[in-house]
Amino acid sequence: MKVLLGFGGSQASVDALERTVDRAVAAGDELTVALAETEGATHDELAEQVEKTVAEADLSVELREIAGEPASELVAMAESEEFDELVLGGNTTSPMGKITINSTAEFVLLNSHVTVTLVR
């Protein structure tokens, strides 16, 4: 399966990366990670973060940089390049423990024609 993961460097996206890498190794998925500078980290820093996680797992991953509106760029990339699944770590938890879905995840869920997995 061709899997595209959106990665911005937040803890949620790190968790999503770890889960997706584990799954890709187990299932033989082809994983592409789209790096988006949404949390203040640069593309280079994000790439380094991803490579570190992936190195431990022995999986080759394609890295892509996205600019502009990350949510719409992700959806466009997933559709035009015929990915089977789009993965996001798209939620945060409030002090109360309520799950809130960030705007990137919300846009992707509502607009993607590719199956979306939101990692919690």
Add this chain to the structure above:
Amino acid sequence: MNSDRRYPDAVSGPFETPPLEFADREDRSIEITPYDGSEDEFDALVEMYTAFDPSDRAQGIPPGKEARVRSWLEGILADDCLNVIAWDGRTAAGHSTLVPDGDDDFELAIFVLQAYQQAGIGTHLIESLLGYGDEHGITKVWLTVERWNHPAVSLYEKVGFETTGAESFELEMAIRIAAETSDRDSD
């Protein structure tokens, strides 16, 4: 959460403060008291939340399993939080909580057990929690609510919450329960 949250200029309240007692619309005698920190009250809340109808969950809380309910309660019943419980005898019928968000503001949540809903308990529970919060020097309170949860949104509006964010799946609402005081400990 974001520290630039918008709050109404107007101060709401004053609100009733716990402890208080009233007859609900089903004529049950309900008492609202602050959480006393005891194991008995903790366990009564565990019992309430494990009996909670899953269709009344909101944004993932209360969690579904007893172990998760316990660890979630440990967080929101901690010393830096404020909690009030509505009692029908020894049964916890409802619970409302204020949890600090690290920005001087508090996040509010309220839960009423299904058998006790639409009996006027929620209104007393939220008002007495806000009164209790005011007594403890809290000035600003916010919450999120699923936009289709009309009974909850009307309850929040009735006590003075205003919608401050509507661009997401959830509505964000906020209330000011006291004027900012300059002599308050700042950090």
